[in-house]
Amino acid sequence: MVTMRDVAKRVGVSVATVSRVLNDSGYVKEDTRKTVLAAIEEMNFKPNSVARSLFKKQSKTIGLIVPDINNPFFPQLARAVEDVTSEADFTVFLCNSDGKIEKEIRYFDRLQQKYVDGVLVVSNTLKPEHLSQYHFPIIALDRPLDSSLPYVTCNNYEGAQKATRHLLECGCGKIAHISGPENIANARDRLQGYKDVVSEVGLYDENLIIPAEYQIESAKRAAFKLLTNYPDIDGIFAGNDVMAIGVIKAAELLGYKVPEQLKVVGFDGIEFGDIITPELTTVSQPVYQMGSTAAAMLLDLIEGKPIHQKEITFQVELLVKRSTQT
């Protein structure tokens, strides 16, 4: 591994000079600049970022903590984050927390020890008191953590309203909701959006709400239960797309025709909503944009730039597909 020392020796200058041309700081005679540059090229010298980090106390590195990169939605987010930060010559540490706070904290500690310049985190449980000890900017992604922490999310409440209203407009008279885990803020917001709309039109019935995990099987079971107990349900708003898929599967097994007898709406806008038959009507989030915005914001924070807005909420969009169109 060739170091600045080697380059300096080769050219016959001091390391300080090499450092200067590297960072073009301070005065360097054009001549020596050229020779040094030539030598760097020739020797294929690459500055050692670890040494640099040690000195500068920053590493051109950020952490991205998600519950599980396996779940659709997070890969897109990760890709956006990596695209933006990579452009700025940053590298991304990927961390899977499984939504467990101990893991989240373990990662935060590790990341701090590695001098990350900032962290993007998707979490439900982290509180400011956990975070106060970390001396780098942190932005919450997808799920707001605390009013003191900048965050990027989308309008889950309105999205849920749009979904529910859409079912109403499609003529549904008995609309059920399969809600996500209640410890997840977006699930609560979506639930509330649903409740408010059905209440408005006098269709609220708490028996039509069943909680499930954000997973196919779990939603399938929930839908089974719902449709068995209330066979006249004609619309289901599922808390996310994965669950909506579960609903369609369950409906199929029970002999319901979607959308003729039962209309289904999801939430998220994952790519695979289109592969199910019928294609899934859903409330789509601008996932990539959320990721890239959060990343850009983090970079600003890292560079000490003033931040325009601490809280960013993206609007969502109802994508009407076959699962609600008769």
Place this chain on the structure above:
Amino acid sequence: MVTMRDVAKRVGVSVATVSRVLNDSGYVKEDTRKTVLAAIEEMNFKPNSVARSLFKKQSKTIGLIVPDINNPFFPQLARAVEDVTSEADFTVFLCNSDGKIEKEIRYFDRLQQKYVDGVLVVSNTLKPEHLSQYHFPIIALDRPLDSSLPYVTCNNYEGAQKATRHLLECGCGKIAHISGPENIANARDRLQGYKDVVSEVGLYDENLIIPAEYQIESAKRAAFKLLTNYPDIDGIFAGNDVMAIGVIKAAELLGYKVPEQLKVVGFDGIEFGDIITPELTTVSQPVYQMGSTAAAMLLDLIEGKPIHQKEITFQVELLVKRSTQT
């Protein structure tokens, strides 16, 4: 940020002693050990891994380079890699190369500058001459790069044979193949597996092979073309699941009943093969296992342990679902 120095001062010992208890190396009197530990706890001291890296020339960090974390398959791989390495107290840099060699090289350079201890890479194009300058172990994942480089992959050739034979056994007499990009080794192997089997039974016809990208739309177009030109095709082996989904979509649009009139087999075993109707028969790879094995292998290499096997090829499994069952 509290350092060893602070701890040492607090306890009234030298940094050397603190370092010793930290790494429990060398002799330390039990008493002082306890006091130091207590101080560490109390002051919430965490050793600075950057400084440590600088000295040790290794960072407890690895790089994972994939074409695009967005494509199904890679998140699972990433998760496996992260699980295994995280357990060993390593952190993972996530890099998206888009399969472009310039990006791959840029990442390699960056990673080397950061003293990563090793790299796992999914690439088609990288050659040993690109890699020779890097002084850390490298393992190719999913796609073998070169005989000189350890790799972990699966038996694509046999998998393709299984898929094709299965179609034969289902009674198909005219079996087409939509192949993946020919610069990707696994696509070539799958194609060859298909060719060999249809040739064996005298059904080989080069017109029944159409190349496409590993994407839904691309495969949809290819399937359209195939089915339009040869309406009597009764079986299609798609180069991967995503393409198989495209095929089913196309068939649906053209009014083919799958599996009654047309049977479809995919490759990969991605989770979403089950959400399409009919559920997709596929050749499933042990993705998680491939990732965790490669990661474990890399860790061994990093620790200088002897490696049992430089080349690991996992067996694949035919999962028969509805898309081939009448």
Place this chain on the structure above:
DNA sequence: TTGTAGGCGTTATCAT
């Protein structure tokens, strides 16, 4: 314009 030297926080060697 350039060089010297001290320090970033650890670890490891050598004394004591």
Place this chain on the structure above:
DNA sequence: ATGATAACGCCTACAA
């Protein structure tokens, strides 16, 4: 059993 001290590779006062 413990303490100085010199690295690790880079950056930045401060001198020259």
